[in-house]
Amino acid sequence: MTPLLELINFQYYYGNIKAVEKVNLSVYEGEMVCIIGANGAGKTTVLQSISGLTDRKGIRGKILFDGKEIGHLKGSKVALQGISQSLEGRHIFAGLTVEENLKMGAYLRKDKEGIKKDVENVYARFPRLLERKSQLGGTLSGGEQEMLAMGRCLMQKPKLLLLDEPSMGLAPLIVKEIFEAVVQLNKEGVTVLFVEQNSRIALETANRGYVMQTGNIVLEDTCENLLENQDVQKAYLGA
Ligand code: ATP
Numbered sequence: 023m024t025p026l027l028e029l030i031n032f033q034y035y036y037g038n039i040k041a042v043e044k045v046n047l048s049v050y051e052g053e054m055v056c057i058i059g060a061n062g063a064g065k066t067t068v069l070q071s072i073s074g075l076t077d078r079k080g081i082r083g084k085i086l087f088d089g090k091e092i093g094h095l096k097g098s099k100v101a102l103q104g105i106s107q108s109l110e111g112r113h114i115f116a117g118l119t120v121e122e123n124l125k126m127g128a129y130l131r132k133d134k135e136g137i138k139k140d141v142e143n144v145y146a147r148f149p150r151l152l153e154r155k156s157q158l159g160g161t162l163s164g165g166e167q168e169m170l171a172m173g174r175c176l177m178q179k180p181k182l183l184l185l186d187e188p189s190m191g192l193a194p195l196i197v198k199e200i201f202e203a204v205v206q207l208n209k210e211g212v213t214v215l216f217v218e219q220n221s222r223i224a225l226e227t228a229n230r231g232y233v234m235q236t237g238n239i240v241l242e243d244t245c246e247n248l249l250e251n252q253d254v255q256k257a258y259l260g261a
Contacts, residue, residue, distance in 0.1 A: 024089050026051045026213050027072065027105075027182055031083035034067045034076065041067050043237035045083075049182070054204070054214040056224040056245070058258055059234035065217040066110055068234075069184050072215075073107035074100035087182070101130055104181035108171040110190065110217075116160025120151050123159045123170055127177030137177070144173035147203065165196035172203065176212075183207065185216035189223060201227045221258035225249045233258070 025048035034042035042064040049055045057065050070076045072085055074097035085093040087103055095103070106127075115123050124144055128137045145152035148169040154162065159170060168188055175183055188204065189197040201223055208214050218224035225231055225245040233241040233254065241254070248254050 028086040033082040035080040054208045054228045056228035056231045057217045058221040063234040064237045106175040106178040106180035107184035108175050110186035112167045112171040114159035114167050121155045127174035182213045189220040
């Protein structure tokens, strides 16, 4: 079976500095996969390189989506292939309302009726956004902003959803709620790859995981096995 996403000997250079040394990674359709690792390990660089947000000149190796090379495509072209990323820090448009933010997520689409329906679908998934549809994005709580960021991604109808640190800065109960929404999305058929520093919740939520250390993938396994791995427990689970 061809993976939906495949990175082959992927490296990334910021100028002369090698930020990612070697990443081989696959995500199959229907999976939920996480990448865990410490600050600066290179997780964000990997995610942003997939979604076309890094300078393409820094990429070495291959990024294949549906078997086609996408490493040379800019962000809007990658989005058209069916990849949508929610950024670390969420990047909500503070001066736009919730509904306007959602519609920004559909900027590549022309089907007005479909867009309207999908806004309703996002509200059904996140009722809190419906209650706040006319509120300015910048006034939402962190958890609501994360829901909005995810909702905005869904407006692109992605085949692959990329999430960068969805738990960042959120209280445990809200983190639980956000991850429940991600699980539900995955059940409905959206393939998910996410990066997390909260290793425990990441490994308890995803099917498979990769551990990144200073620019390299050092371990890959089912999340079940990673949770039982003593090195992982010591380094990432506070055991
Ligand atoms: P964090 O969780 O802290 O975001 P990360 O695992 O996502 O960490 P990256 O943000 O991908 O790691 O950073 C990997 C390395 O690349 C770091 O050493 C970082 O300093 C470097 N780096 C990131 N962005 C740039 C940039 N624009 N220019 C130069 N170096 C960068």
